[in-house]
Amino acid sequence: MPEQTTKLLHAFSALADLGEELADTHDFEEMVRTTLHVVLGALGVRRGAVAEYMQAEEHLRFVAAWGLGDDPPAALPFAAASAEMLSTPHPRALLLSDTEQLELARHQLGERLFNTLVLFRLQLTVPLVVHKKFVGFILLGDKATGTDFTVDEREVVRTMARHIGVGIYNHRLLREVERRAEETRGLYEDLRGIYRNTVRAFAAAIDCKDKYTQGHSERVGKYSEIIAREMGWSEEEVEGIAVAGYLHDIGKLVVERDIINAPYKIDAKQSSELNRHPAAGFEILAPIQHPYAEITLIAKYHHERIDGRGYPEGLKGDQIPPGAKLVSVADSFDAMTTDRTYKRRKAFPEVVEDFRRNAGKQFAPEVLAALCRAILREVNGETRERPMVKMLGRDYLDPEECRPLLVELIAELESNASLAAGSA
Amino acid sequence: MVESHNRSPVRSARTGDIAVIYASDYLNKLSGERIERECRAHLGAGCRALVVDFKNTGLVNSIGVSILLGVIDAAERAHAPLVFSNLNTQAAQLFEILGLTLHAALASDEQAALRMLSDVNLTERYRVPVGKHT
Numbered sequence: 001m002p003e004q005t006t007k008l009l010h011a012f013s014a015l016a017d018l019g020e021e022l023a024d025t026h027d028f029e030e031m032v033r034t035t036l037h038v039v040l041g042a043l044g045v046r047r048g049a050v051a052e053y054m055q056a057e058e059h060l061r062f063v064a065a066w067g068l069g070d071d072p073p074a075a076l077p078f079a080a081a082s083a084e085m086l087s088t089p090h091p092r093a094l095l096l097s098d099t100e101q102l103e104l105a106r107h108q109l110g111e112r113l114f115n116t117l118v119l120f121r122l123q124l125t126v127p128l129v130v131h132k133k134f135v136g137f138i139l140l141g142d143k144a145t146g147t148d149f150t151v152d153e154r155e156v157v158r159t160m161a162r163h164i165g166v167g168i169y170n171h172r173l174l175r176e177v178e179r180r181a182e183e184t185r186g187l188y189e190d191l192r193g194i195y196r197n198t199v200r201a202f203a204a205a206i207d208c209k210d211k212y213t214q215g216h217s218e219r220v221g222k223y224s225e226i227i228a229r230e231m232g233w234s235e236e237e238v239e240g241i242a243v244a245g246y247l248h249d250i251g252k253l254v255v256e257r258d259i260i261n262a263p264y265k266i267d268a269k270q271s272s273e274l275n276r277h278p279a280a281g282f283e284i285l286a287p288i289q290h291p292y293a294e295i296t297l298i299a300k301y302h303h304e305r306i307d308g309r310g311y312p313e314g315l316k317g318d319q320i321p322p323g324a325k326l327v328s329v330a331d332s333f334d335a336m337t338t339d340r341t342y343k344r345r346k347a348f349p350e351v352v353e354d355f356r357r358n359a360g361k362q363f364a365p366e367v368l369a370a371l372c373r374a375i376l377r378e379v380n381g382e383t384r385e386r387p388m389v390k391m392l393g394r395d396y397l398d399p400e401e402c403r404p405l406l407v408e409l410i411a412e413l414e415s416n417a418s419l420a421a422g423s424a
Numbered sequence: 425m426v427e428s429h430n431r432s433p434v435r436s437a438r439t440g441d442i443a444v445i446y447a448s449d450y451l452n453k454l455s456g457e458r459i460e461r462e463c464r465a466h467l468g469a470g471c472r473a474l475v476v477d478f479k480n481t482g483l484v485n486s487i488g489v490s491i492l493l494g495v496i497d498a499a500e501r502a503h504a505p506l507v508f509s510n511l512n513t514q515a516a517q518l519f520e521i522l523g524l525t526l527h528a529a530l531a532s533d534e535q536a537a538l539r540m541l542s543d544v545n546l547t548e549r550y551r552v553p554v555g556k557h558t
Contacts, residue, residue, distance in 0.1 A: 003521055010518055014486035034453055034487065041486030044522030046493050066490065067497055144493060144523030 011156050014042035018160055022167040031171075033064040035164050039138060040066060042160070043153050047141035049073075049122065052168055053083055053134055060113065060136065067141060068120050076112050086134040091127040093154050093161075124149055126157050128165030135168045195291070196243070203246040206253060210260045216334055219391055221245035223330035223371070226387065230370040230377075231326075240292025241323055247295060248302045248327050251281030263342050278303050279312045294323040302327045307361045325364040329371055332363070337392055348396060352405045359413055369413035376406040434458040441472035442541050444534060451484040456491030463495045467502045474499055475537040479510035489522060496527045505529070509537040 021034045036050050047067030051060040058080050065072035085108060094105040096117060106114045124140040138161050203217035224245035228238045252260055255277050259270045281299035301315060301324035308316035336346045359365045378386045379399045389397055435446040443466035448455045463474055499506040506528040519525050531537035
């Protein structure tokens, strides 16, 4: 085969290799290193480097080098003015072995880079330019033949340089997109933090109104979170139900303080006024666009009962949103397990008995079972953190007393649930 | 002759001061870098001459050429003669066009390469006559 044809075929094959390597974006440095090999191997060049221009730092970073010995350059200052000069659609490749181009090279590249090229015997500099923006250089040393680069060979390098430039440019775009995504994630996290703090502030405001139930909303939020996690809800759903727990009683803000704080059994009229709070909560929360869609419905329906005897709408079973069934259990659990001035809290066995009696009537059995499992886990010391033990007190949840009660109730609730599923 | 794999999948053998490294069927980046590492390892272990045998190699791409230029560089720094053996016609022509044969001799097969190098006094700096098939 004639020499020219072999050379041409080899250059074509190298171009194909280059495309393949540039498409592999997993490891940028490896991609650049391989593309440098392609260029060197295409023309039989013994040494070379690819340097990326870092605009913010005003320096050239040597991303890949081959044949430059054990201590190749890592970075060199490169003035923004020089980069600007090279940011043209068709920048010239400069051959340092050409005495006519020497002065131009010194001027264009700057003294530091020029001296480095001389030191490492790199004689052909090809600027990488994309969309009239200088992104770096391919720097090539002498060929194994010892001859100068021909016009055709320089054209081959320039063609490859265009591809490599696009590879570097795309990588930069990707980095920029990643940076912005990270920034947006940070802002989103900040917003979530603000949202959470606002919700907690509201919970504190709600609880302030009811002097007998200090911290009730916060505790309901925490219990709801624990139950949801036990039921296998996603992290986003768990966060949502916690917020719903914090805000479930927000409607109490519009109920008269005297009714909420009455130290006696309230009459029918007052009871009706108090029972307005779920609907009022819905009205307060509805205009707000919450990150968790069910929050408003949970505030509205957290006093509904599975048997349809709850309020405000007397919904039954699956008509009640799952989040409302969950918060209803958390709400009642806190009501039973905290002291009021007019009523001592129930002993834990009484709470278990209440759950047993009201499973499937007031409460959803699967939610009760999840709460019991979570308590049992803490009682058994299976969890690193024990929030419920902390909230209720170590003495209240005596393991010897609680364990058999919980085990028995869980078995009953789960068996009922599987029977119900079987009959359905 | 002592054969070794030196933890890398590249097969190599040592005959006295001469190491023979066997290139795989397709000399690309991965296999090329293994060969280069193997050559450097042999030079580091005191080898005075290298043979890279291409008996099983069908294709050498541009990346392979670049890596072989690295092998040439390493051999020259160590003043170790380098011979490429068993190259197919296309690869031999390519190596000649790209100037690799100005820095490494070509031998028709491994035995010819070893004979070529055994004629050389390896205790002195010596360049095997290059650019010709034996």
